[in-house]
Amino acid sequence: MHAANLSFFARTGGAPQRTRTSELAAALADEILRGQLAPGLRLDEQELAQRFRVSRTPVREALGQLAAAGLVEHRPRRGVIVAVISPQRLHEMFAVMAELEASASRLAATAMTAEERQGLDASHRASQTAVHHSRIDDYEAFNQEFHTRIYAGCHNTYLRDLLNATRARLAPFRRAQFNLLGRLAASWREHDAVVNAILRGDGEGAARAMREHLTVVSGAAAEYVSAQTHQFIA
Template identity: 55%
Template sequence: MTLAATFAPSAAEPEPRAAATRADDLAQRLADAITSGALPAGTRLDEHTVAARFAVSRTPVREALRQLAAAGLIERRPYRGAIVTTVSPARLAEMFVAMAEIEAVCARQAALAMTARERHDLRAFHAGMAALVRVGDPAAFAEANIAFHERIYAGAHNDLLAETARGLRRRLMPYRRAQFRTLGRLPRSHAEHLAVTLAIERGEAEAAARLMREHLGLVEAAYASFAHAAPPG
């Protein structure tokens, strides 16, 4: 499998953006290709080839590959460069379980510790996400989803919990983003967020934890459905 066989030729490049933004965008596109099966395990990601294909310098390519390596999507091998790896189903399941438990704790703590202003802002932010559901924009919803969960991490008022949650989220982000491409997932995710939000608003700590745990379990199931339906590379 080669990059040329995976991606259609690029259109004219947009005006130059910050290197970090280019790296993030490139990492997202490659991660989407990997998690969908378009770039199967064993595909070599050569820095020169990737840079030429996306008309960028090698600096954002290196950063994008670093992000993918941190997420466990590629391996750096001596003399072979970056190779697409496969996270075993068992390992992925372990990561989702850990993520669900950590986020459940964050939701519980947020229900106990959030200020009135933070609760109001969480509800308002959730309401604003309804527009993304109506237009059916998975990419924009995925970005808003990160911000929604970040508000809960912050509302827990526990820096160690927030750091742990963010670390796991970074590892699972490509898989969590993929689940928004499953049919009907956006409105279901928005409804699940509402249930968590209301429990936090009411200060119902155990309910908030349970609902968040269930939400992440459904995220895992949605990704599994997407991965199973994805065409082979």
């Protein structure tokens, strides 16, 4: 494994920041989803720490995130290995995510304060710059902020906890689909439909737009992973 460039951890363009652990998890997930880290490959904590020039703590935490997403597995006497991705499991997780986010969007349409609505709209408009310049990393950070604002805006703590737990499992796949041609612009338009429905207080419209958005994301993620790795199993 080659040494990682320290600039990997830098953020530019005013996009929301991510932690070093999440940056590391994102880098490893991208390599798995592109097939650079093949199924069955053992991932050694010390080697990864040396490669990315970090301590073993963020490596261990990053591998935990990947395990939650089903990208790696802990095997007795072998340690952490790259897993084979199941399309059925991916579909099931996205189906649950779509319903949870639809519910949050429905609630947010009536529960959001004026300040929260303004913040959602402003962040959404700001993300256009990342789309226009094809900056996937920046748009992905704005995407996380977009969904986080809706989770908070639904003002239901239990639902928000469920959303955050499920999102953590799907994060690598949601990020990977932005590599598809035209996906950034399409995602922005899908977000726009959700935002407009929330701003006009249309709960059912917001739920419908968000469900449609997550359905598209699910298909795009499966398409990207299948095309890159050819490792899906029935």
